[in-house]
Amino acid sequence: xxxxxxxxxxxxxxxxxxISIVLFVLxxxxxxxxxxxxxxxxxxxxxxxxxxxQLGLDKPVYVQYLYWLIGNDWTKVDLDGDGVAxxxxxxxxxxxxxxGTSLIEKRPALTLIGERLPNTLLLMGAYELVVVIGAxxxxxxxxxRQYSLTDHAITALSFIFxxxxxxxxxxxxxxxxxxxxxxxxxxxxxxxxxxEPETGKTAGQxxxxxxxxxxSLALISLAGYSRYMRGSMLEVLNQDYIRTxxxxxxxxxxxxxxxxxxxxxxxxxxxxxxxxxxxxxxxIVTERIFAWPGMGRLFLDHVQRVDTPVVMAILMLxxxxxxxxxxxxxxTYAWLDPRIRYD
Amino acid sequence: MSSEAATAxxxxxxxxxxxxxxxxxxxxxxxxxxxxxxxxGVAMLVLLFIYSFGGxxxxxxxxxxxxxxxxxxxxxxxAHPFGTDTVGRDILARTIYGGQISLIIxxxxxxxxVILGILIGAAAGYFGGWIDAVLMRFTEAVFVIPQIxxxxxxxxxxxxxxxxxxxxxxxxxGSVVVVIVIIGATSWMYLARIVRAEFISLKEREFILAAxxxxxxxxxVIFSHILPNCMAPxxxxxxxAVAAAILAESYIxxxxxxxxxxxxTWGNMLDSAINYIDEGAWWYWGFPSLLILLAVLxxxxxxxxxxxxxxxxxxxx
Numbered sequence: 001x002x003x004x005x006x007x008x009x010x011x012x013x014x015x016x017x018x019i020s021i022v023l024f025v026l027x028x029x030x031x032x033x034x035x036x037x038x039x040x041x042x043x044x045x046x047x048x049x050x051x052x053x054q055l056g057l058d059k060p061v062y063v064q065y066l067y068w069l070i071g072n073d074w075t076k077v078d079l080d081g082d083g084v085a086x087x088x089x090x091x092x093x094x095x096x097x098x099x100g101t102s103l104i105e106k107r108p109a110l111t112l113i114g115e116r117l118p119n120t121l122l123l124m125g126a127y128e129l130v131v132v133i134g135a136x137x138x139x140x141x142x143x144x145r146q147y148s149l150t151d152h153a154i155t156a157l158s159f160i161f162x163x164x165x166x167x168x169x170x171x172x173x174x175x176x177x178x179x180x181x182x183x184x185x186x187x188x189x190x191x192x193x194x195x196e197p198e199t200g201k202t203a204g205q206x207x208x209x210x211x212x213x214x215x216s217l218a219l220i221s222l223a224g225y226s227r228y229m230r231g232s233m234l235e236v237l238n239q240d241y242i243r244t245x246x247x248x249x250x251x252x253x254x255x256x257x258x259x260x261x262x263x264x265x266x267x268x269x270x271x272x273x274x275x276x277x278x279x280x281x282x283x284i285v286t287e288r289i290f291a292w293p294g295m296g297r298l299f300l301d302h303v304q305r306v307d308t309p310v311v312m313a314i315l316m317l318x319x320x321x322x323x324x325x326x327x328x329x330x331x332t333y334a335w336l337d338p339r340i341r342y343d
Numbered sequence: 344m345s346s347e348a349a350t351a352x353x354x355x356x357x358x359x360x361x362x363x364x365x366x367x368x369x370x371x372x373x374x375x376x377x378x379x380x381x382x383x384g385v386a387m388l389v390l391l392f393i394y395s396f397g398g399x400x401x402x403x404x405x406x407x408x409x410x411x412x413x414x415x416x417x418x419x420x421x422a423h424p425f426g427t428d429t430v431g432r433d434i435l436a437r438t439i440y441g442g443q444i445s446l447i448i449x450x451x452x453x454x455x456x457v458i459l460g461i462l463i464g465a466a467a468g469y470f471g472g473w474i475d476a477v478l479m480r481f482t483e484a485v486f487v488i489p490q491i492x493x494x495x496x497x498x499x500x501x502x503x504x505x506x507x508x509x510x511x512x513x514x515x516x517g518s519v520v521v522v523i524v525i526i527g528a529t530s531w532m533y534l535a536r537i538v539r540a541e542f543i544s545l546k547e548r549e550f551i552l553a554a555x556x557x558x559x560x561x562x563x564v565i566f567s568h569i570l571p572n573c574m575a576p577x578x579x580x581x582x583x584a585v586a587a588a589i590l591a592e593s594y595i596x597x598x599x600x601x602x603x604x605x606x607x608t609w610g611n612m613l614d615s616a617i618n619y620i621d622e623g624a625w626w627y628w629g630f631p632s633l634l635i636l637l638a639v640l641x642x643x644x645x646x647x648x649x650x651x652x653x654x655x656x657x658x659x660x
Contacts, residue, residue: 018484023496030499159380163586163640165593167613168632171620179623191620278489285491285594289617300598303495315492322487 001334004342005327012323019319020094023312024065033057033103033306054079055103068100068312069093094316100309104302109313112298117280119194120287120294123217124279126210130218131225132272136265138222139229140256143264146234158223170216170289177212192291213290217283225271233264266336273329277321374652381648387641391634395442404513407436408605416624426626429615438630441607444515445589446638448523448608452588455527457581460534465565467535468542479539486532494591497525498600516606526591534580541573575653582649586642593635609635 034051052058056067056077072089079087092098099109142151161169174191181188189212190196195205236242237260245255284296291297295314302310334340365373375381411431419426425434467478485493498521505517545551546569554568589609595601596610603611609631616628 015480015484015487018480019487022484023488026496026500030496030502159643160636160640163636163643165590165597165632165635165639167593167597167616167628168636171616171625171628171632174620175623175625179621284495285597288598299492300495303499306499311496315488315496318489318492319487322489 001331001342005331008327008330012327015323016316016319020069020312020316021065023315024068024308025061027306027308027311028061028064030303031306033308035306067091067093068309070095071098099313099316102302102310103307104305109309112310113295113313113317116293116295116298119292120280120296122206123210123213123287123292123294124276124283126214127217127221128272128276128279130214131221132268134218134222135225135229135268136261138226139233140261140264142226143230143233143237144256154226158227161219161223162227164220166216166220166283166285167289169219170212170286173212173216194293209290213286213292217286221275225268228267228271229264232267233260236260236264263337266333269332269336270329273325273332274322277318277325280318280321371652375648378648378651380644381652384641384644384648387637388645391442391638391641392446395439395446398439399443402433402436402439404440406433407440407607408432416619416622416627418624419626425630426624428612428627429619434612434626434630437607437612438609438634441609441612441631442634442638444519444602444606445592445609445635448519448526448592448602449585449589449638449642452523452526452530452592453581453584455524456531456534456584456588457577459527459531461538461570461577463531464535464538465542465570468539469546469561469565469569471543475539478535482532482535485529490529490591491594493529494525494595495598495600497529498522498595501525502600514605516603518601518603519606522592522595522601526588526595530584530587530591534577534584537576537580538573541576542569545569545572578653579646579650582642582646586639586646589635589638589642593632609638 071093287296593610
């Protein structure tokens with residue numbers, strides 16, 4: 001197992017290099033980061049030259065990538081444009097965990113991400129909790145009552161929710177639970193943001209604002225998750241050891257929730273493991289709809305303004321998370337199911 | 344008693360006794376036809392195509408793009424059955440023309456994806472060795488970054504670089520081509536893995552050995568001997584890819600980075616809907632998103648039916 005983990009981690013290194021090179025090259029051509037720097041006025045020509053030089057954008061792509069990767073504190077850079085490199089570089093590079101400074105906000109990219117990450121983790125943690133518990137409940141229920149009317153209804157509903165674009169369910173829930181409820185004089189949900197400015201960021205406020213986005217996200221994923229759960233539950237329920245457990249007189253509930261559930265929840269581990277890291281980057285569309293100040297919004301705002309350091313930092317963070325979670329999923333899987341051997 | 348026993352014996356119908364055995368194709372079709380959800384999906388899809396392409400005979404594209412600022416955000420009425428949007432354009436007319444583009448994007452992005460997936464998967468699986476290693480590392484690298492991030496970056500990369508296209512006397516925004524290419528280019532990985540796995544198992548079989556022994560060139564072995572034998576999983580994932588592409592288009596256009604005006608799609612009709620939610624204009628976002636839902640749902644139904652029908656192990660006849 002140890003050898004397997006080491007091999008996988010070593011394989012991840014070239015993978016991350018490929019990803020970073022492809023993304024870095026893509027980022028070079030997505031627009032002009034200097035265009036919005038002069039505020040409303042177009043950036044002046046001499047300012048543009050100076051900024052290009054100071055930000056290192058005048059260098060060829062491979063030099064820029066090198067500086068991004070290993071920093072430039074080992075060399076001198078030319079800041080005043082006289083052709084003589086005399087200023088000591090200050091960047092440490094990604095390999096030493098310096099993701100550079102945001103071109104727009106003049107603060108380290110990691111600081112910006114650090115401010116948004118908790119918001120995204122909060123939203124996504126709540127979402128994942130709702131989805132997993134919901135999927136277990138719905139999946140077990142429809143597996144036990146296979147081919148009943150409720151099972152068919154759940155199947156039809158999960159197909160519909162699975163096919164639903166997130167904005168449809170988000171707009172629909174906003175219309176009903178925010179606008180219509182308010183019109184009918186019922187307690188209504190807020191549509192945007194994390195808290196009301198008047199009351200401030202209290203736990204109750206944040207929880208209240210989280211309900212609609214979490215519910216919208218969860219309903220869509222719940223559809224797919226619960227189908228998996230139903231399928232694996234059905235498979236497990238037909239196995240001999242379940243029959244043995246039943247025949248030795250164990251209670252129905254006990255057999256279901258202790259004997260069957262343990263093995264049937266294996267596939268859920270896989271989906272959660274593959275889902276979680278993606279969520280780190282935030283549900284971009286959902287965060288935009290509900291104006292949730294998370295990573296997805298950060299990414300969208302900074303990609304619009306060609307803020308390469310921040311965008312690259314988010315993308316690399318998500319990529320690393322995906323790779324680590326893939327490995328963790330495999331390890332968890334082997335730990336839960338001793339039949340699996342990786343060596 | 345004896346008469347009851349006699350009726351219990353299953354009676355074969357005359358045609359089942361005498362008809363020749365069904366071919367694989369006939370069996371598949373029979374399984375597909377009896378899949379209720381798949382047939383519902385097909386019927387719904389036909390209706391959606393009639394709506395988008397047939398509707399064009401009743402409403403002109405000029406009507407779909409006609410702005411009437413005096414009649415902005417009007418609820419459904421006799422003049423505008425689906426209401427109007429923020430600049431007074433008729434939503435019914437726009438869903439018709441938007442549907443054409445959304446459906447075309449779904450189909451063509453699927454083609455791009457299938458071609459890329461087959462080429463990469465086939466090359467990796469057939470040739471193996473370092474080609475396989477390089478291609479699979481690349482596949483994995485693209486797989487690692489969530490699709491929506493790649494779509495956004497690539498949409499910015501290609502955005503505004505393709506000029507408008509004149510076709511059939513109509514002007515299409517060049518962004519349609521961009522969206523097709525980037526959706527195809529960010530979604531082929533799963534298919535490539537399926538194709539590779541199929542190729543690895545098929546290339547060792549005797550009929551391939553025979554083909555190689557008779558001097559068949561590699562390209563022919565790949566495309567006319569191996570590929571036809573792994574069409575079933577390709578067809579299923581290609582079908583589901585159309586649904587995924589329509590969804591991807593709607594997300595990227597919703598974010599304002601997809602298809603640009605004046606060309607309408609179901610997705611970009613919603614790109615400013617977010618600002619008008621509080622005005623209670625449900626028709627503004629409701630009709631386009633309902634159509635997206637119906638299209639995606641029916642394609643998913645169709646894909647599910649195809650999966651069951653094409654499975655040779657399926658015993659449902």
